[in-house]
Amino acid sequence: MLLNCHSFFSLRYGTIPEESLLELAQQNGYRCLALTDINNTSGCLNFVRMAPRYGIRPVLGIDFRSGIRSKYVALARNNQGFQELNRYLSEHLHHKKEILDQAPPFANAVVIYPFETLLDTEKNQFLDHEYIGISSQDLLKVRFSRLYQHQDRFVILQPVSFRHKKDFNTHRLLRAIDENTMLQKLTVFDVANENEQMLPIEELKARFKDYPNLIYNTEKLLESCEIHFAFGExxxxxxxxxxxxxxxxxxxxxxxxxxxxxxxxxxxxxxxxxxxxxxxxxxxxxxxxxxxxxxxxxxxxxxxxxxxxxxxxxxxxxxxxxxxxxxxxxxxxxxxxxxxxxxxxxxxxxxxxxxxxxxxxxxxxxxxxxxxxxxxxxxxxxxxxxNTFQHSAAVRELGKVFGLPTHEIDALSDKKFDPAKLDDLSKLVLRYARYLQDNNQPNHLSxxxxxxxxxxxxxxxxxxxxxxxxxxxxxxxxxxxxxxxxxxxxxxxxxxGLAKIKDTLEVIRYNRPEAPAIDIHDVKKFKVDPNINALIRQASCIGCFYVESPAMRMLLKKLEVDTYLGLVAASSIIRPGVAKSGMMRAYILRHRFPERRLDAPPELLRLMEDTYGVMVYQEDVIKVAHYYAGLTLAEADVIRRGMSGKFRGRAEFEMVQTKFFENCQHKGYDPVQTQQIWDQIASFAGYAFAKGHSASYAVESYQSLFLKTYYPLEYMVATLNNGGGFYSQELYIHEARMRGAQIQAPCINHSEAETCIAGTTIYLGLQMLHQLELRTIQQLLQARQQEGPFSSLNDFLDRVPISIEQLTILIRIDAFRFTGIDKKTLLWKATFRLNKSPNKTPQKQLFQNQVKDYKLPQFQETFIDNAFDQIELLGFPLCSPFELSQEPIPPGVMSSQIHEFINLPVTQYGYLVTVKNTRTNKGETMQFGTFVDQNGDFIDTVHFPPIVKKFKLTGRGLYKIQGKVTEEFGFLSLEVSAVERLDMVSRV
Known part of the structure; x- marks a missing residue:
């Protein structure tokens, strides 16, 4: 009886999840239901999949609309009809065509024109597959309409879009979001009617009791529609x-x-x-x-x-x-x-x-x-x-709809507010943002x-x-x-990472043509290379795929990894769930102390001998479920999939979970042990890798490590040209310098768009200058390619069209340093030249123009000025950041020395590289910091919640760090007791 039902996939309109729609239909006595979302079919297949669970025969269709106005509702008679409707809708979506008033002559679909829509047209002839949709509101008008003569075409068209009043209120908010307007500016023509709620089937029939033929037509139409897709087994x-x-x-x-x-x-x-x-x-x-x-x-x-x-x-x-x-x-x-x-x-x-x-x-x-x-x-x-509405996006959209000022929206979005001080509008924003989030309300498709x-x-x-x-x-x-x-x-x-490998090989061919040919796919040779494996053991893997992060550096040192198989295991152990469940620590203990392997239940140790009875890979979930708990392979795979979160909560997963415990009880296992094993599966299966997946990552890591070992400078150049990696570009420049590179700021005669290398000298790419336009770079490089290097500022200006703003960037980064003229003098000369004669398209001259050279005073150029120009234009200085400390750095313990101070308090001075925020079991914030000391070595720090609250890391800069040196499985870190940011020099 319901031919026009909308789920929340009627984007920014409907509010009902597909399953809730089916549940609602069952409660109201319906046995057949048509899902007809507005210009969308996202919910269709899942609707068909779940319908039998609620005793509902599903029908699929589309509510074709232009804006909010329904032109017609089309229902598929069969799968071919659904294909017709999809093809027709897609044609309009692809080419952004307006939905026409008249539907095409579908071969396997029926078309229902809403009564109100037809009143605005002259249509008075109807094909066999065309019907007129009558709602209960239309009954008072229909007898007096020109359409009354077509009673044989009448069917019930009672739209369903909401479950209750709150859904309708949410609908109004969604419409305001979609219209990008404030709620108070919506009109009745912008929203649906509040009565688009599902009526019990008997009440719906009662409303149309005076039109029994209309009820008959509707039931007959639904009976003629059937859709079938196979799911599950x-x-x-x-x-x-x-x-x-x-x-x-x-x-x-x-x-x-x-x-x-x-x-x-x-x-x-x-x-x-x-x-x-x-x-x-x-x-x-x-x-x-x-x-x-x-x-x-x-x-x-x-x-x-x-x-x-x-x-x-x-x-x-x-x-x-x-x-x-x-x-x-x-x-x-x-x-x-x-x-x-x-x-x-x-x-x-x-x-x-x-x-x-x-x-x-x-x-x-x-x-x-x-x-x-x-x-x-x-x-x-x-x-x-x-893409569903999450807290921040929902709050921001709703805040605009309610007309809240920006600073209040920011506070609500960032959860930085006192609940006791919120006004009614702010409370409404938060209430409906939570409703959208809890409803998993789709916002848009991606x-x-x-x-x-x-x-x-x-x-x-x-x-x-x-x-x-x-x-x-x-x-x-x-x-x-x-x-x-x-x-x-x-x-x-x-x-x-793959682009880095490919680009490195190209850089090697250019910079080291004498180097032997490299077969980057000869991974078997890399796996046994002692130099590569030494790099892994030292965790000196900056820039290398998947093994460069602070967490991975820590794990490699704790595991003393120096083999391919060890790296395969580490690639999965590092995943969040393994660490969360305590299995990472158990693995490290059993790896370093073989006697601890007896801690594992014997059954698990037999199943996973290579990982010491610890579940590390996704396969281990299947092995434990199949061999330990006696589930079939199909049931075991349901558990593996269910733990990903996408399938958790489905009926088939709940059944297999119950059987897991029943089988373990039947086998006589200790219930406490069974629960612990299930908890381990639950905590990590959604995050763990398949062993083959980890092995693939390890292969790429070895390829990167080979290049880092034997061609470190070329590899760092490729890393910079591919956007870096885990860290900012500044650290990769630091790493190149630590490997023997001379780092040069961008230069108009040596730099390319990307960073390049000549011998051991690395010239940063022109594209690293944040404000330098691509067109400027292209014109500069084209002029240099055509006529060779530039000999002076005037020569450059004769050959390259450039604005004073763009030229200033090049001068300030010292890209004209080959001239031997200081930057301030160059800026004066450039300003005079371009102000007098704006630099449009240069014309090739037979003879060089002579430019009058004015005598200028002697300008002072300081090291500090250069550093601040670099910070502004590149984002970081090219000198050591320690040289920018306002006061001399006092003596401190260097990272190379801290092994002498285990369990002792020390003071270190470091430049902040990155910080990771995490939460304890109590929900408190703690941090893991990564710094570099004056020698360029890493300082790894741990900041427990009381320290985080008392001492803030306020962004990149120099810090005095006090704490106790701790050691765990050979990995040294600083348990921070106090941290203080040091003052930097200021630009005069």
Whole structure:
């Protein structure tokens, strides 16, 4: 009876989650319900998935609107009709077309024109699939309308958008947000009617009792509509089913590619274990119908290799030897004894997972290639994500709607207010912000970080698509629903670490042409290189992928990591959940003190001997659930997925959780031990890596570490040109200097747009000057390329069109230092020259113009002036920050000496690099600081809550740090008792 129901995916309009809508319909006696969100299909598949749980037969449609005004509601008679509607809506969304008054002649969908809408048109002829929607409010008018003659076309159209008054109030706020106006300026034409609430079915029928034919038409129409998608156990995957001409040809191709690569990957070391693993995997891949999935991924990485694009294949797919042989990953699952069942097994219903990282410079071309090859028949799309209202965004939007001043909105957003002093409007803002947040209210759709769908059926079979700025069709549902219906994404991601590797190799070829050829993929050699492993043991990994952060430096030292396998483990142990659960500490203890390995329950030690009975990888969740608790592999995988948070709370997860405890009780395990093991799973499974994923990260780390070990300056140049990494660019410049580089400020004759190197001299790139325009850089470089280096300021001005503001930046950074003229004199000369004759497009002169040279007084140029110019233009000084202390730095203990002061109080002086805020179990703030001392070595500090409250770290600068030297597993840090910021020199 309800043909026009809106969920909260009627963005900035509706307020009801799909499941709440179904629950409400069940409570009110309905057995069939149509979801018709406004110009959106985000909720459709999940609505169909959950409907049977509430005894509801689902119908899908779309409320086509122009602004808030409904033009018509269209319902799909079947799946083909849903595809028609999606295709039609997508056409309008892609090209930003206005929804027309007249619907097209859908073959498998019906169209319902609201009675009020038709009154504003001259339409008086109706096709078989067209109906007139009558609400209870329309009943008084309908008898006297020209449309009364079409009673056979009448159906009930009673919109549902709200559950109660609070939902309606929220709707008004959402409309004001959408209109970017204050609440008081909304008119009745900007919002829905408050009566768009669900009536019990008997009450709805009672309202139309005088029109029994209308009730009959509505029921008959609903009966004619049926939609079906398979979910859960019964679903088949909906990805591309055939890669080539036939399934058999695809399998032969995959088999051939695998066996032909044996020589490259294993040389003469091929044995039965390898051959058996290949045969097992190929058989399972074929049974699961994932042959095309492997071939598409192989095609993508083959294109990348052809284009000389660097990539890393990771995710649980790295557990597959077939993926290793096809060069999708660079991880040998035989070497690491990777658990293939984590990636694929007969009972796992969710998809295999390849995450392929490309350089941030290359990914766009990879995406283009995928859509050009696989998207021609509307079979490729990007995945969406839902951006929901979080506290800060909700408060800011609502604050504007209620007309609060900016400073009050800021205070509410940052939670810096006294609740007792809030006025009624501020309380309303907070109340409705919390309501939006608790309701998981979608604000707008965005694009998944890297998810791409390649489907067998056209994508509009499942969803309408948007066309965001990236220019590729994007679904209106997210990855969770995609997986539910059998659409398995290809993860095409980007990261800067790969660009650093590629760029370093180019810099080496330019700066050190005599260097031997480098095979950056020869990771087996890197793994056993003592110099590389020494760098890891020393935790001297600044700039290197995934191993440079303070937390990782600490872990590497505590674990004394100096092997590839050790780095693989560290890559997963560092994840938040492992540390939170106490498993990080347990692992370190058992690693350093073998006798502590007996602390592990014997059953777990047998399952996870290589990690000392500690759950470190996602596979460990499956192993414990399957072998320890006796769950099936399918049930074990439900636990692994459920712990991610996206699936927690689903009925299937709750059932498996109950069975976990029941099985453990039946096996006679100690209930306390069972609870502890479950708590460990719960605390880390959503954050831990698959072992193959960690191994992939470790491979990239070794590639970075090789370059850092043997070509440190070139590697730091590439790091700077790719936006740095965990730290600011200042620290990477510091690291280059520590490795022997001479750092030069940007220079008009030596610098490029990016940072460059000549021998051991590094010239910072012109693009590092914050206010220097790209056009200025391009014109400068073009002039230098055409006619060679500049000989003087006048020569520069004769050849480069530039404003006095842009020229001032170059002079202040001392980019004309080759002239031997001080900056102040240059500024005077530049001002005189450009004020007298503005520098437009220079004309090539046959003879050099003579410029009158005025005699100027002798200017004083100070070291302090230069440093402050650098801070303003680059963001940091190029000298040691300790040279900018107002007072001489007193003697203090250097980091190289603190091992002599364990458990003793010391005073250190450091320049703040970074600080990490975290919370204790009591919710109090504590901090971990990273400083460098005068020798350039790191100082690691711990600030407990009382110290954080008393002594603030107020941003970058020099600090006097007092505390006690502590040692844990060989890692030394300073437990701070007091910290004081030192005064810096001021510019006169």
């Amino acid at each position: 019964g679903r088949q995957h909906q990805n591309l089913k055939v890669y080539g001409k036939s399934a058999q040809e695809d399998y032969e191709k995959l088999r051939s590619l695998s066996y032909n690569a044996l020589g490259y990957r294993y040389g003469t070391g091929v044995d039965d274990r390898i051959l058996d693993r290949i045969a097992m995997e190929l058989d399972l891949i074929r049974q699961q119908d994932f042959v095309p999935f492997f071939l598409v991924n192989h095609d993508i990485v083959s294109y990348a290799s052809h284009k000389d694009y660097y990539y890393v294949g990771r995710g649980s797919g790295a557990n597959s030897i077939v993926a290793y042989l096809l060069n999708i990953t660079n991880v040998d699952p035989i070497e690491l004894d990777l658990y293939f069942e984590r990636f694929m097994n007969l009972y796992r219903k969710n998809p295999p997972d390849f995450d392929i990282d490309f350089s941030w410079k290359d990914r766009d071309d990879i995406t283009r290639y995928i859509f050009e090859k696989y998207g021609k028949n509307n079979q490729a799309a990007l995945l969406a994500t839902y 694009i998944h970080a890297g998810g791409v769908l390649i489907t067998e059926k056209p994508i509009h079979y499942f969803s309408a698509t948007d066309l965001p700025p990236k220019g590729y069709p994007t679904t209106q549902f997210d990855m969770v629903i995609a997986e539910d219906v059998g659409l398995y994404k290809y993860d095409i991601l980007s990261q800067r």
